[in-house]
Amino acid sequence: MxxxxxxxxxxxxxxxxxxxxxxxxxxxxxxxxxxxxxxxxxxxxxxxxxxxxxxxxxxxxxxxxxxxxxxxxxxxxxxxxxxDTLPCQAKFTSATSNINAFNLNFEADIYDASKQICTWKFGDGATAQGKNVQHTFPGEGSYQVCLTVSDAFGCEANYCENVLVSEQNPNWCDHEVYVTAIGNKLYGKIYPLGNSNADITSIKWYDSKTNKILAETPSFSYTLPGNGNYLICAQYTVIDNVSGAVCTTTRCQQITLAEPGCVNNCMINPTVFCPSIYAPVCGCDGVAYGNECEAMSSGLSSWWAGDCSVNTGNCNADLKIELVDASPDDGFTFRFINLSAGDYSSCLLDFGDSSPIWETSSWDTLTHFYPSGGIYRTNLTTWKTNGCISSATKLLITDTYNMSSENLPDGTDYVMPGDANGDKKANVYDLLNLGLGYGTIGAPRPNASSAWMPQFAPNWQESVTTGVNYKHLDCDGDGKILDFDADPIEQHYVPIDTNDISWMPGAPKIKLKFAVDTIYVNPSDATPLEISADVLVATPGTPVFDLYGLAFALKYPEFINHDPNVYYDDDLLGSPNHCLFMSKDNYDSRQLDLGFVRKNGSSVNGYGRIAKINFATDFIIIVDVIDRASNNIVPLTIPIKGLRAIDENGNIKDLTVPVEQDTVWIKLQQTTGANNPALAQQIIATPNPATNAVTLFAGDLEIEQVEAINTLGQTLYSIHPKAENPVRLDIGNWQKGLYTLRINTKQGMTEKRLLVK
Structure with a gap:
């Protein structure tokens, strides 16, 4: 069921x-x-x-x-x-019997033996079924053991593993044997495990197939006669320095020497999980593979970017790698030989070990040292600016010890055009990295397009502090990080996450400051209402230092129209020629994303305005909102969310927002003419914020009454001054909060905001 x-x-x-x-x-x-x-x-x-x-x-x-x-x-x-459908996968573990070295126990890694059927092939003609099985092999050697897991729902998964069977005693006597071949030179050594107290009293290294004695020392080297399969064994005796117990055992390891070829059978891994992405490569076998992972898991030693039908123009990258000198203890030196052809003008060689990438116009040979063994993904890219490009990848296997599919390196990190920070999204956060890398030149992206899909690109020499390689900053793939790289960001835009900004006492602040504190809507004028605000960073008392760029979102209410007009201001970040600026409205989420970053490599210090924004709302909509609001007053606050700021090195900068963000009050202008917003400009309330008293300077106006109205529209205080100018209000007993002062004068009525602290 x-x-x-x-x-x-x-x-x-x-x-x-x-x-x-x-x-x-x-x-x-x-x-x-x-x-x-x-x-x-x-x-x-x-x-x-x-x-x-x-x-x-x-x-x-x-x-x-x-x-x-x-x-x-x-x-x-x-x-x-x-x-009822369980994961369709196959995997197993094995263990050698303590009694018979040719007898092994196998266990399938499955979830439910009543649903999942396990079928075994042991590589010697024998088969078995069941989750746990035991098998005795006919003799010494390497056997490919395969497990097939199937079920009633159509699953059929396969997994194969080479299992070495030898006469060696499963007891290792607390010592490990290491054997490898570099070229045709064999190296072996034995060393104690963990806190072993045992010393080796005798050891004999030999070739199990010929019984030839190779050495009788704990470490040795030996020149093998040629290609082939070798089973190298160490028979040794140790004595425990504490108990005096003696232990004797034999350990063997298989070594395979072969001429380098296109396909290495030891590297084939049909069970590896490759991502379902299409970033094709052309293998050395002339077959197109969906991505690098598919090529590596098929045992390929080299491949080229693009499918096999791609014309690389007059550029054909290719290289040969030769062993110069090596030992397991002292490291490995290889010679790289340039076999590229065509009319290219630039070369980039990645050694695959995180060492600096080597870039030049042309080269013949060079050597490179690897301090430790492994499998390294090397890449040579050749190109001509505004011309051809070709990129070849070759796996370098230092020695036989590391020649295993389990040691395969990670494939390339693919470029998603517009994602410049590696979060698999395109938005104003990516603009910050464009500013960090602006003007840098590197290898173009082979077969580049603006499509939102994984695309192969060779690594550049530079990376940002977060580890993202500059190839991701080259969003359009032309080999240059410039203004046009912002286009794919806008093309594939996804709104930033609007997380709250942590309050950081003492940190510089960013705020949205409205041009006025109260806006009156004339019910007889159907013109759309405009609401202006400035984006301000820091203050004279708390300036910002080493600011290179910042990005954030503004969350506005439903009655605000989409696409607010945003104008860059050079007060703090400097001339538009020195900055990248992006404004992206996301009306479905009522969110305006803004990004600002300098592009000349130098940060700024100080404070000032970075943008001016004009929000708008339709007359009919705002009148309806006011009619439904408490006391027919609409408070508008547009919070700043998702703030991220950096310095010129890409390090995160501390910026915060005010505890109380700015609010503008929107209300209907009374048709009787008693309300006159122009009068508010003639009245000054100081200090504001205030604690004990506030003074109203009214100029030529005669104040007759002052009412204090809280944010709920309730009139809490009413004062009738006696023909005074200025008028002093004692507010020591007022509750803390924001008030609207409704000021009645002989010339009309107006309102001012007052913050009592």
């Missing part, structure tokens, strides 16, 4: 695998054990049809425990996906 909850796709594969320990105990949900993580969960929703003892695939989301149920300290979830 196939269970489906919350999904309609037949055989849907959920995210996790679990075992039903109990089913709906007391109506308080089913207990599920996550078989991968070991977590115990209580599922309180989506559990219909679950049976205790059942193994399922499932997905879960946090949920609340139903009333009347006792909390047991385990996570409470609801099931959003349930399926």
């Amino acid at each position: 196939l269970l489906l909850l919350g999904v309609n796709e037949l055989g849907a594969q959920c995210e996790r695998v679990g075992w039903i320990a109990s089913s709906s105990p007391g109506g308080c949900g089913a207990k599920i054990i996550d078989l991968d993580k070991g977590d115990v969960l209580r599922a309180v929703a989506g559990t219909n049809g679950l049976v205790a003892g059942q193994t399922i695939s499932f997905s879960a989301t946090p949920a609340s425990l139903p009333g009347g149920c006792t909390y047991e300290g385990i996570e409470v979830v609801g099931l959003s996906c349930v399926s």
Whole structure:
């Protein structure tokens, strides 16, 4: 029976695998054990049809425990996906018997032996079925053991592994044997494990196939006669310095020498999981592969960027790598030989070991030293500006010890055009990195396009402090980081996350400051209402230092029209010629994203305005909003969210926002003419904010009454001054908060805002 909850796709594969320990105990949900993580969960929703003892695939989301149920300290979830279909994968482990070195125990790594069928092939003609099997091999050698896992839902997964079977004693006597070949030179050594107190009293190294003695010392080197398969063994005796116990054993390792070829059978790994992305490469076998991972897992030693039909123009990158000198202890020196052809003018060689990338106009040969063994992904890219480009990748395997598919290096990190910071999104945060790398030149991206898809690109010499290589900053792939690289960001734009900004006492502030504190809407004038504000960074008392760029979002209410007009201001960050600026409105989320970054490599100090913004709202909409508002007054606050600021090195800068962000009050102008917003400009309230008293300077106006109205529209205080000018208000007994002072004069009525602290 196939269970489906919350999904309609037949055989849907959920995210996790679990075992039903109990089913709906007391109506308080089913207990599920996550078989991968070991977590115990209580599922309180989506559990219909679950049976205790059942193994399922499932997905879960946090949920609340139903009333009347006792909390047991385990996570409470609801099931959003349930399926009988288990992950289709195969893997196994093996262990040698302590009695017979040719007898091995195998265990399949599966979830439910009642559903999943395990079929074994041992590489010697024998087969078996079952989760746990035991097999005795006919003799010494290397056997390819394969496991196939299948089920009733159509799964069939395969996994193969080379298993070495030898006469060696499974007891290692607390010592490890290391054997490798570099070229045709064989190296071997033995060393104690952990805190072993044993000393070697005798050792004999020999070739198990010919019984030839190679050495009788703990470490040795030997020149092998030629290509072929070798089984190199060490027979040794150790004595424990504490107990006096003597231990004798034999350890063997297989070595294969062969001429370098296009396909290395030792490197083939058909079970590796490759990402389902299309970034094609052309293998040395003339076959096109979907991406680098597919080429590597197929055992290929080299490949070129692009599918095999791509014309690289008059550039054909190629290289040869030769061993110069090496030893496991002293490191490895290789010679790189340039075999490239064509009319290229620039070369870039990546040695694959995080050492500086080598760039030149032309070269013949050079040597490079690797301090440790491994498999290195080397890359040579040749190009001509505004012309051809070709990129060749070759795997360098230092020695046979490291020649294993398990040691394959990671493939390239693909470029997503517009994602300049590696978060798989394109937005104003990426603009900050463009400013850091502005003007840098590197290798163009082969087969570059602006499509939002993974694209191969050779690494550049430079990276930002977060580790993102500059090739990601070259969003358009032309080999230059300039203004045009902002175009793919806008093309694939995704709004930034609007997380709250942590309050940091003493840090410079960024704020949105409205041009006025109160805006009156004339009910007889249907012109759209404009609301102006400045974006201000820092103050004279708390300036900002070493600011290179910043990005953030403004969250505005529904009655604000989309696409507010934003104008860059050079007061702080300097001339537009020295800056990149991006404004992106995301009306569905009522969010305006802004990004500012300098592009000349130098930070700024100080304070000032960085932008002026004109918000607008339609007359009909704002009148309706005011009519529905308490006391017919609409407070407008546009908070700053998701702030990120950097210095010229890409380090994060501390910026914060004021505790109380600026507010503008929007209200209808009275049709009687008693309200006159022009009068507000003639009245000065000082100090503001105030604590004990505030003075109103009214100029030629005669104040008759002052009312104090709180943010709920309630009139809390009313004062009738006696023909005074200025008018002093004692506010020592007022509650702290924001007030609207409604000031009635002989010439009309107006309003001012007052903050009491």
